[in-house]
């Protein structure tokens with residue numbers, strides 16, 4: 001155990017909230033990209049089993065997270081790293097714990113009532129196997145070690161498929177052909193998109209409205225600092241940096257390359273790009289306001305502080321220029337929606353029942 005009992009309780013509460021947030025975000029991304037729709041003549045972009053599996057994976061993707069990352073587990077020779085031979089020890093553990101919870105056949109007494117945790121109990125063998133494939137694949141895909149590979153795969157998928165996918169939004173096709181169907185390629189494409197939806201949701205703070213983005217940013221940085229303290233205790237030092245700089249770097253170098261490509265593939269997601277752009281500008285403004293009074297920069301001359309401000313202004317300007325493609329995505333999406341309406345395709349919308357939306361992303 002890395003933390004004191006009371007800190008662990010707090011961490012578990014935050015992880016629970018994160019799980020609900022990631023589940024909700026996966027659902028919202030799927031809905032905004034219209035991947036849940038079904039045609040009257042066949043299966044949809046994602047099957048109902050896959051939708052359910054994605055939401056369960058999202059809820060369980062960080063279960064029993066110890067609030068330290070894989071790097072520290074491996075460096076400190078933790079039992080989890082040994083159990084999984086240093087390969088995604090956390091994500092492997094989340095899958096194990098999730099399946100232990102989901103698959104138990106023993107009733108638990110809770111609140112005087114018996115609770116069955118095996119929600120897959122009525123699945124056929126093949127449904128169980130298919131759900132497991134999606135859940136394991138998508139949870140293992142949340143290891144940040146795969147992030148840059150996922151960016152490359154997403155860019156390739158964009159080059160190969162985005163034009164054809166747009167036919168679906170404009171009503172020229174009733175299905176997203178590369179995703180719909182029972183073929184091996186379509187299944188692998190769906191698996192990739194599901195993995196992407198979960199991974200994007202897991203790092204979604206930067207593309208939420210700023211009040212939500214800001215709250216999560218503070219929680220995530222507090223976790224980094226807590227882990228930094230543990231690393232020092234274990235003899236590993238870490239330079240803790242400024243909250244605003246962390247957010248600017250996280251958006252610019254990690255989140256934006258992936259999310260921009262995802263929006264190119266699914267243009268109706270342009271609104272998350274608008275949030276991300278807005279958040280980048282706001283973090284930049286905060287850093288610019290802070291530089292003249294930042295105690296860590298007390299030895300810096302006023303001229304050098306002005307240079308620092310200039311660098312941030314330049315980054316924000318370049319970021320805004322890169323995000324200009326969102327305007328095209330927005331107008332294309334709106335035009336496509338009008339075209340689709342005029343064509344009146346035989347499409348019915350399948351809503352997941354009783355899933356309330358509290359905010360928009």
Ligand SMILES: [Zn+2]
Pocket residue numbers: 018022061062142202
């Ligand atoms: Zn997570």
